[in-house]
Amino acid sequence: MEMENKTDLTIITDPSFSRHDTGGGEHPEIPERLQVITDRLSKGSLADQIHYLPPRAALRSQLLTFHTEGWLFRFEESVLSGRTYIDHPDNQVCYDSYEIATLSAGSGLVGVDVAEQQPGSVVFCQTRPPGHHAEPNMPFGFCFFNNCVIAARYWQQQYHRPRVCVFDFDAHHGNGIQTAFEEEAGTAYISIHEHPSFSYPGTGWAEDRGLGAGKGTILNLPLAPGAGADQVLRLFPKIKNFLEAFQPDALVIAAGFDAHRLDDMSGLLFTVDLYRQIGNFVMELAQEYTEGRLVSILEGGYCLEKLGICVEAYLAGLVEMKK
């Protein structure tokens, strides 16, 4: 694998992610999301530095590090029997959705491998379906398998990095990640999201800080509708203090871009430049606390006009802080 700095930006993606067909109606989680990212990155300032890698399908045993057998059977049976959604029309599926969701979960596993082989490199999983709302036994909010949790478990088990933190800057709270980690001392979850009183899925209250052995390992940072760069930048010292106390071995980033001001999915007003600043901050955290062990996994982001430029700004923010 290339060790030269200039090519040290790895994107894990696959054309077959487009085969997860969400029905072609009003559904916002569509294949074009990944296409607009590829289009933008191929023309932009990072184009020469990108090294593309394909994912591999997550194994059943790897999916079971978070999900139940019951959910795996139900998901597979539902798609093979021709259902068009599971539990709620948000969770649209087609015949190939189970297979593609295992590949989406597997992109994080390849990402972890790359981050271990090249610590300090920029690794982005450009994947769908997204994952952070998925619960152990059910789909939720366009999500079927919890890609970030499965990557975190792999990091712990395959590479013996016990202390993994997920930082989630999607506009929505990652309820599934909180479910996975809230009772454990060894994992942590930090989420910036629109306040649960105003936003899907209605979880992510600041008072929720973890349970039992996991007390203090959850940091929910809800923002009022209309919040933008000023409010987010003010949270950075809190996040740093939290990580200083937690001392992670590895960082997984739930990188959602639906807080952009033009994205209809939230009332937050993030700008392209804020995503760049978040990228700077995330790389700084990885250098300070995890010796550069960092993987970012795409979650939401539904404004097709802005998604590509937001992802590019975030990645540029990571790249420019590399030592």
Ligand SMILES: [Zn+2]
């Ligand atoms: Zn979201």
